[in-house]
């Protein structure tokens with residue numbers, strides 16, 4: 001059987017919202033004046049600068065409110081990667097303790113700075129995960145020592161959507177610190193995938209540091225924040241004019257910061273609606289896949305479980321080369337990813353799938369579909385019209 005015949009008009013179906021979301025028009029509109037009308041440097045003394053500073057201050061307050069924190073705990077950065085680097089390297093180098101605990105399934109933005117510290121002599125414990133990608137609090141407790149300076153566990157996984165028990169970990173760390181009469185270890189969580197469907201209340205999560213970016217929240221790329229609890233000390237990584245309370249020098253990305261704050265507010269406001277809509281379309285998608293495609297299996301937590309992001313479907317198409325499938329799907333207008341978008345080009349397979357015990361053969365056969373607030377059942381119908389035939393064709397050729 002040949003590949004399915006392409007339709008006359010290709011429908012564009014974007015299913016890679018874990019890599020990037022389109023900027024919401026409401027957010028874009030709020031950002032635009034800061035490119036030209038109010039372009040002043042927030043450090044300047046004349047009114048155009050003062051206006052820009054006011055906008056940054058208001059954004060800081062808005063972000064703090066969403067996180068249930070104080071404005072002076074918010075450090076604006078150039079995105080998720082800078083936030084995680086500031087948290088990890090900043091904390092590790094500021095204190096005389098040399099042990100870090102993290103997990104096998106973190107994003108490269110966490111694993112790479114930790115690897116660099118490891119090369120510089122730090123001891124690192126990588127917590128294993130179960131088949132669903134979850135760490136166990138008991139494993140974390142066993143790994144803690146008086147030398148542990150930082151624990152870094154992601155809130156939700158970008159590849160398979162696993163939600164980690166952050167509040168439970170936070171509580172365990174609070175108890176440990178109390179028992180040992182110490183402020184350490186600090187607890188950092190990479191929350192870059194969490195903001196649309198999970199709550200970001202730093203008090204309820206018991207985190208000391210939290211990394212967030214705009215580009216996964218229908219906001220702009222290249223902007224993020226690090227929440228840093230009062231009293232937590234770290235070394236700045238970018239030195240200069242002393243902006244962001246000295247934690248991150250460089251002229252503020254005013255439009256981006258305003259966009260990030262608006263994105264966080266909008267995500268908060270729309271959260272219920274988002275969850276209801278996206279989980280319904282996601283369930284519809286997974287049912288259709290099971291019905292129409294042979295030899296597939298779900299990777300990660302149960303599809304409708306509480307520990308899976310509601311927009312994530314990661315599927316192994318047994319016997320299919322995932323990258324080939326992505327390229328074929330693209331020809332039909334369907335956009336999705338294998339593993340992490342940021343790890344393409346590596347041929348060792350996904351470290352996340354390996355950590356979950358997925359067979360070597362299958363790590364190269366897994367595709368991540370991540371839905372968004374505009375994804376419709378019509379989009380899914382279109383995908384399910386073409387995907388099974390393409391998969392069948394590729395499965396045939398793999399034998």
Ligand SMILES: *Cc1c(COP(=O)(O)O)cnc(C)c1O
Nearest residue numbers: 079080081107109158192193213
């Ligand atoms: C996207 C992402 C990052 C990196 O964010 P950037 O804004 O691209 O630097 C870090 N961690 C997770 C979990 C992500 O999904």
